[in-house]
Amino acid sequence: MGRTRVIDRDLLLDAAEVVVARDGAAKLTLESVAAQAGVSKASVVYDHKTKQALIGALVTRALERDNAFNHAAAEQLGDVDARVVRGRIVAAADPLPPQQRAVALTLCAALAQDVSLRQAMQANQAAVIDALQRDAAEPRNALLAYLALEGLKLLESLDFHTFPTAERDRLLREIGGLVDGMPPAPAQASAKRRR
Known part of the structure; x- marks a missing residue:
């Protein structure tokens, strides 16, 4: 008979x-x-035999939390086209707090060094991409919006760049426009041509 669990996993x-x-x-x-x-x-x-197992549990919990958070945001939108990606855009309205950024940065470093941890992330990303493309009338637009959103979130979570709040809000609105196939605003298009 095994030992009774007395410590809460989340603790x-x-x-x-x-x-x-x-x-x-x-x-x-x-x-x-x-x-x-x-x-x-x-x-x-008793719960985590090694440091790698502990990090693996952190990665698994982070994925579960992120998926649940994004799913709840999507559910609040009701029956709309491209609800999966739109829910993720809504969920991204609040950037990660500093402590969660530090954890995300550490988990990204662990993912880079451990193929089995990367496989969990790869499987999760494949499932998300599949779901958001199946959910959208225009799957390519949904994918482009998701890629733009994840780029923004990655810059922030790796602490590479933080946009001022007003600019970040505008970027999220424009990413939302990508779902509908809306081209960038004329000022942005002309600025792009000058480069």
Whole structure:
């Protein structure tokens, strides 16, 4: 008979996120997570045998949270064309808070170094892309909007660039226009030709 689970899975993952946001991935150890959670190292080892397993659990939870958040935003739109991608655009209205950015940056670094973690992300992205194209009357437009949206979010989550709020809001509206096949505003088109 196995040992009864006494530590909440989310407690350990919350503690791991705090450690990552505060100290970075290099300082993420089973010991540091145990200390942050106020539990024994054995309790962490019971659920996550290695640091990689712990990071894998963080990636899985991040994907689950992101998918649920985006799904809820899409559901609120009701029965509209391209609801999957439109829901993701609506959900992106609020950028990640600084602590979540730090966690996202660390998870991206972990994904770059671990093929099995990348496979989970690749499978998730393939499912999202498939869903948003099946959901849209114009699948290509939905895909282009999604690519633009993910580019914006990636710049932010990797802390490469942050747009001022008004510009970010405008970009999200314009990304929404891509779903409908709307061309960029004339000022933007002429600025593009000058380059």
